[in-house]
Amino acid sequence: MYDIHNHVLPQVDDGAKGLRESLRMLESAILQGITHVLCTPHANDRSGQQAGELFEYRFQELLDEVKRLDLPVELGLGSEIMFGMNIADLLKYRYASLNGTEKYFLVEFPRQTPFEIILNVVKAAKKWNRVPVVAHHERYPLAFRNADQLIKLRAAGAILTMDAGSLTGQFGKAMQKHARDLLATGHIEILTSDAHDAEKQSFCLAASRDEAAVIVGSAAAWQMVLDAPRRIWFGDDWPKYESNAA
Numbered sequence: 001m002y003d004i005h006n007h008v009l010p011q012v013d014d015g016a017k018g019l020r021e022s023l024r025m026l027e028s029a030i031l032q033g034i035t036h037v038l039c040t041p042h043a044n045d046r047s048g049q050q051a052g053e054l055f056e057y058r059f060q061e062l063l064d065e066v067k068r069l070d071l072p073v074e075l076g077l078g079s080e081i082m083f084g085m086n087i088a089d090l091l092k093y094r095y096a097s098l099n100g101t102e103k104y105f106l107v108e109f110p111r112q113t114p115f116e117i118i119l120n121v122v123k124a125a126k127k128w129n130r131v132p133v134v135a136h137h138e139r140y141p142l143a144f145r146n147a148d149q150l151i152k153l154r155a156a157g158a159i160l161t162m163d164a165g166s167l168t169g170q171f172g173k174a175m176q177k178h179a180r181d182l183l184a185t186g187h188i189e190i191l192t193s194d195a196h197d198a199e200k201q202s203f204c205l206a207a208s209r210d211e212a213a214v215i216v217g218s219a220a221a222w223q224m225v226l227d228a229p230r231r232i233w234f235g236d237d238w239p240k241y242e243s244n245a246a
Contacts, residue, residue: 002229004038005192009058013042015196024198032206038076045084052095083109101235108135115143122158136163138179150187154241163194164208191224
């Protein structure tokens with residue numbers, strides 16, 4: 001499995017507190033069958049070269065330790081960008097694209113962001129020659145009120161993701177119900193761990209895949225943790241969305 005959204009990089013954000021915790025997180029990921037982990041530390045539209053240097057330093061530190069311990073996992077680097085007015089300026093930095101492919105970027109929004117703003121960002125991404133991967137779409141209640149909103153976002157070029165923990169009940173019963181209902185629409189394309197630590201918000205991608213299989217079927221669930229995120233990892237083209245297939 002491929003995980004393209006997590007906070008396993010040590011000492012850069014509210015994720016892993018240190019290298020030891022990062023390794024514990026990766027060990028958990030490996031045990032559940034995750035072979036590729038794309039580190040996505042938090043960034044915002046005011047981040048710059050200094051943030052990139054910090055991310056690269058911590059990434060190399062983690063990579064060296066993974067190689068020393070001979071852990072069977074591939075690591076990549078990107079970031080999770082909080083939407084802001086200067087987001088287009090940030091995209092020039094290597095860490096702003098997922099795995100440095102200069103194709104996809106992971107973007108999150110404040111929880112109560114209006115649907116129209118999210119849609120406008122998705123449309124603007126075409127001008128930036130980037131494809132937006134929307135982090136944990138289940139957290140934006142104004143942007144999944146109906147299937148029409150989801151169709152418009154996907155038709156405009158958005159890739160919608162869901163946090164594994166939302167589906168497994170990690171964030172409570174209410175969020176779990178929202179996540180299940182949203183998944184049942186068929187418009188969520190990728191499941192991500194969004195892991196922040198080794199205990200409370202850990203890697204639970206396998207468990208969420210199994211939960212998803214009950215709702216959308218085993219083949220679709222595996223697609224969301226394997227083939228779809230693998231396209232992001234390698235920077236492959238995303239299949240064109242046909243709204244009449246919804």
